[in-house]
Amino acid sequence: MARSGTQYKLFDEPVHFKSGLIYRPNFITPDEEEFLLEFISQQRLRHATGGKEGEYTAQRRYKHFGWGFNDKSGELIPGPSLPRFLTRFSHRIEKWLDISRGRVVEALINEYTPGTPLGWHTDREQFEHIIGISLGSWARMRFRPTQKRGEYDPKQVISLEIEPRSAYIMQDEVRWKWQHSVAATRALRYSITFRTLPSEITLSKPS
Numbered sequence: 001m002a003r004s005g006t007q008y009k010l011f012d013e014p015v016h017f018k019s020g021l022i023y024r025p026n027f028i029t030p031d032e033e034e035f036l037l038e039f040i041s042q043q044r045l046r047h048a049t050g051g052k053e054g055e056y057t058a059q060r061r062y063k064h065f066g067w068g069f070n071d072k073s074g075e076l077i078p079g080p081s082l083p084r085f086l087t088r089f090s091h092r093i094e095k096w097l098d099i100s101r102g103r104v105v106e107a108l109i110n111e112y113t114p115g116t117p118l119g120w121h122t123d124r125e126q127f128e129h130i131i132g133i134s135l136g137s138w139a140r141m142r143f144r145p146t147q148k149r150g151e152y153d154p155k156q157v158i159s160l161e162i163e164p165r166s167a168y169i170m171q172d173e174v175r176w177k178w179q180h181s182v183a184a185t186r187a188l189r190y191s192i193t194f195r196t197l198p199s200e201i202t203l204s205k206p207s
């Protein structure tokens, strides 16, 4: 399922990669997946845009909840708490990361209709941990160290078939010094990307 020269055998135990990536199958149950998909079907999703000026529309659709950041200054902007249908999962993530309640402050629902890719990128620096939950169908997600001149040692690329109901954590190197991408999906897939506050930010009260 994961290829980087090594074949990993995945059961329900988390798989820890040296780069700081953690992959965990069956993070949520089939009933929870159904519950989330039902809520997502009630949301108005928007098409993502790309290019420097947002001049093209991507196939991927999304909806954002919680904290955001100022595009110009880059500062974090406090936002509303996550909606109730997500908090059961954000609290489970906080427990998994062993961080205090309320530190998962952002959630992004992504929709990938068949054939939708997500290009190589590193997430914006305003948030700390990145945690993704997959829903609906499989996807191939890839991770590679960021290189200045685009020269990659193919042996360093981690290619992971991420299953529905699984979760991954990006922290340490894979979070800050690597890029990740999603290959064009074969079937309809949703993901929810949760992000945590940087540890230097103190929350006055749990959200």
Ligand SMILES: O=C(O)CCC(=O)C(=O)O
Pocket (backbone or CB within 6 Å): 108, 110, 118, 123, 132, 133, 180, 182, 190, 191, 192, 193
């Ligand atoms: O669909 C995924 O799991 C990846 C999402 C992602 O890379 C992002 O939201 O930045």
